[in-house]
Amino acid sequence: MSDPRSPADTLDPASPSKRTLLLSMAGALAVAVVVTFAAVLPAEYNKDPLGLGRATGLSRLWAPKEEVVTADAGAPAARREASGFRTDVFEIPLAADGDEGRKNALEFKVRLPKGGTMLYSWQAEGLAVPEDLMFDFHGHTVAAEAKGAVQVADYEKGNGSQANGALSAPVDGIHGWYFRNRSDRPIKVRLKLSGFYQLVPSGEEGNLANIQPAGAAQPGP
Structure with a gap:
C-alpha cells in the first residue's frame, strides 16, 4: 500500500x-x-x-613598529646655538666684465661656528646667460685667528644663475661665496640667508666690499 x-x-x-x-x-x-x-x-x-x-x-x-635611531657621534642631532636665529636679504652688485675697478667680482661671507647651520638661496638678476656668472661657495678659518695653518672647506664651484641649499659648517670661521660676473652688463645677486650666523663687519675679511642687509634683520626669539 x-x-x-x-x-x-x-x-x-x-x-x-x-x-x-x-x-x-x-x-x-x-x-x-x-x-x-x-x-x-x-x-x-x-x-x-x-x-x-x-x-x-x-x-x-594599534602602534607602529619602532626602530631606535642613534645620532652620529660626529654630528649631533640636536644642539644649542650661541647666537639667535636670523634672516637677512643681501643685494650684491657686480659690474660688467672688464670693469677697470675690477668690481665685477667680490667675496661675501658670514661667520658660523663649527657645526652651525645656515639655509641659503640666491639668484642673479639681469643675467642673460647663466654660464656668465661664476661662483665659488667655500669657508675657512680666519687668518688672524688661526693657530697654525688656515683650514679651508670647499662646498661648490660652478656657473649658473641661482642656487638653494643648506650648510652645516665644518670649521669655525667665515663661510660664503665668491662671485664673478663675466657678462657684458652689470648684474645683481640677490642672496637670502637664514640660520645661526653672524654678519662680518664691513672692511673685514669676508666683507671687504661692505655688503649690508637690504632690509632690517629678522632675528628669531
Whole structure:
C-alpha cells in the first residue's frame, strides 16, 4: 500500500529550510563585516571607518613598529646655538666684465661656528646667460685667528644663475661665496640667508666690499 503523504510531509521538521539557512549565512557575514570594521581594522591597522575604534578604545591598541635611531657621534642631532636665529636679504652688485675697478667680482661671507647651520638661496638678476656668472661657495678659518695653518672647506664651484641649499659648517670661521660676473652688463645677486650666523663687519675679511642687509634683520626669539 502506497504512502499517501506528500514529499514535503516526509521532511524532518527539525531541519532548517533553505530560506533560514540563507538568512543565517547573511547574518553571520554581516557580523563578520562589523567585527572587521569595528575591531580588527582599528586595533591592527589603525583604520577606523566607522568611528567605533575611538569610541570603544580599540584604536589605542594599534602602534607602529619602532626602530631606535642613534645620532652620529660626529654630528649631533640636536644642539644649542650661541647666537639667535636670523634672516637677512643681501643685494650684491657686480659690474660688467672688464670693469677697470675690477668690481665685477667680490667675496661675501658670514661667520658660523663649527657645526652651525645656515639655509641659503640666491639668484642673479639681469643675467642673460647663466654660464656668465661664476661662483665659488667655500669657508675657512680666519687668518688672524688661526693657530697654525688656515683650514679651508670647499662646498661648490660652478656657473649658473641661482642656487638653494643648506650648510652645516665644518670649521669655525667665515663661510660664503665668491662671485664673478663675466657678462657684458652689470648684474645683481640677490642672496637670502637664514640660520645661526653672524654678519662680518664691513672692511673685514669676508666683507671687504661692505655688503649690508637690504632690509632690517629678522632675528628669531
